[in-house]
Amino acid sequence: MTNLNGKVAVVTGGNSGIGYASAQKLKADGATVIITGRSAEKVQTAANDLGVTGIVADVKDLSAIDGLVEQVKDQFGKVDILFVNAGIFAPAPVGQITEEMFDHQMGINFKGAVFTVEKFLPVLNDGASIINLSSVNAYTGMPNTAVYAASKAAMNSYTRTAATELAPRKIRVNAINPGPVSTPIFAKTGMPEEQLTGFAEALQNRVPLKRFGQPEDVANLVAFLASDAASYITGGEYNIDGGINVNPLLS
Numbered sequence: 001m002t003n004l005n006g007k008v009a010v011v012t013g014g015n016s017g018i019g020y021a022s023a024q025k026l027k028a029d030g031a032t033v034i035i036t037g038r039s040a041e042k043v044q045t046a047a048n049d050l051g052v053t054g055i056v057a058d059v060k061d062l063s064a065i066d067g068l069v070e071q072v073k074d075q076f077g078k079v080d081i082l083f084v085n086a087g088i089f090a091p092a093p094v095g096q097i098t099e100e101m102f103d104h105q106m107g108i109n110f111k112g113a114v115f116t117v118e119k120f121l122p123v124l125n126d127g128a129s130i131i132n133l134s135s136v137n138a139y140t141g142m143p144n145t146a147v148y149a150a151s152k153a154a155m156n157s158y159t160r161t162a163a164t165e166l167a168p169r170k171i172r173v174n175a176i177n178p179g180p181v182s183t184p185i186f187a188k189t190g191m192p193e194e195q196l197t198g199f200a201e202a203l204q205n206r207v208p209l210k211r212f213g214q215p216e217d218v219a220n221l222v223a224f225l226a227s228d229a230a231s232y233i234t235g236g237e238y239n240i241d242g243g244i245n246v247n248p249l250l251s
């Protein structure tokens with residue numbers, strides 16, 4: 001268990017999946033936690049379940065991020081841990097990518113992430129930890145993921161530059177690249193159940209550890225990177241993927 005006593009943590013997209021498990025872990029480790037999401041009902045339900053504060057803010061709407069930062073500042077003062085996690089997976093084959101699909105996915109996964117950091121910067125304490133949730137897809141050529149993968153590759157690139165520029169404030173910026181993790185993200189694509197099951201089985205077979213990750217697996221890494229135990233780590237990327245990234249051709 002890491003010691004996060006006295007720290008304030010914001011988790012975007014904290015009503016579900018990896019964000020939810022991370023909010024739970026950060027709270028268990030002592031942090032005061034604020035979760036965000038785009039649906040008032042889902043955010044409130046999750047916040048009640050977790051015993052944390054929930055604030056609605058769609059990361060596609062920059063004025064909503066402004067409102068979020070204002071509320072957090074008013075209620076909690078400064079922030080020590082910013083987990084930039086909100087994201088969507090919207091697969092589409094090359095040749096069928098529309099401008100709307102591009103803008104939607106990039107708008108949430110990359111633009112939304114960048115402006116979450118931009119707008120929180122004035123209320124981050126020196127020495128804060130920013131953790132960007134990327135994906136192993138940033139490095140793969142998995143069919144139907146061209147824009148998703150590009151949004152995550154952009155995130156990793158942004159992470160490196162931000163780490164350099166924010167180092168004078170001792171703000172650490174790192175990225176996490178999960179492999180497949182069991183969360184509702186896949187069902188939200190609208191893929192029929194049968195196709196989802198086939199997709200999951202095929203993916204799992206490519207993972208050397210032969211299982212999907214659990215949100216709690218990622219949450220443990222988030223808590224470590226958020227803590228002072230990681231005080232010499234910045235500009236890094238951490239795969240948490242059951243080995244899929246090093247062994248993609250064996251099944």
Ligand SMILES: NC(=O)c1ccc[n+]([C@@H]2O[C@H](COP(=O)([O-])OP(=O)(O)OC[C@H]3O[C@@H](n4cnc5c(N)ncnc54)[C@H](OP(=O)(O)O)[C@@H]3O)[C@@H](O)[C@H]2O)c1
Pocket residue numbers: 012013014015016017018019036037038039042057058059060085086087088089108112133134135136177178179180181182183184185188
């Ligand atoms: N699961 C995986 O296999 C996997 C692998 C690699 C990377 N990731 C990344 O992990 C992150 C978390 O995904 P997850 O798997 O935990 O999926 P998830 O359960 O669907 O959680 C995603 C969270 O982000 C929220 N969100 C989506 N769009 C938003 C917006 N415009 N504004 C604010 N919040 C928004 C979702 O809200 P709603 O509940 O309203 O949709 C939800 O709370 C994503 O960035 C994803 O790309 C996931």
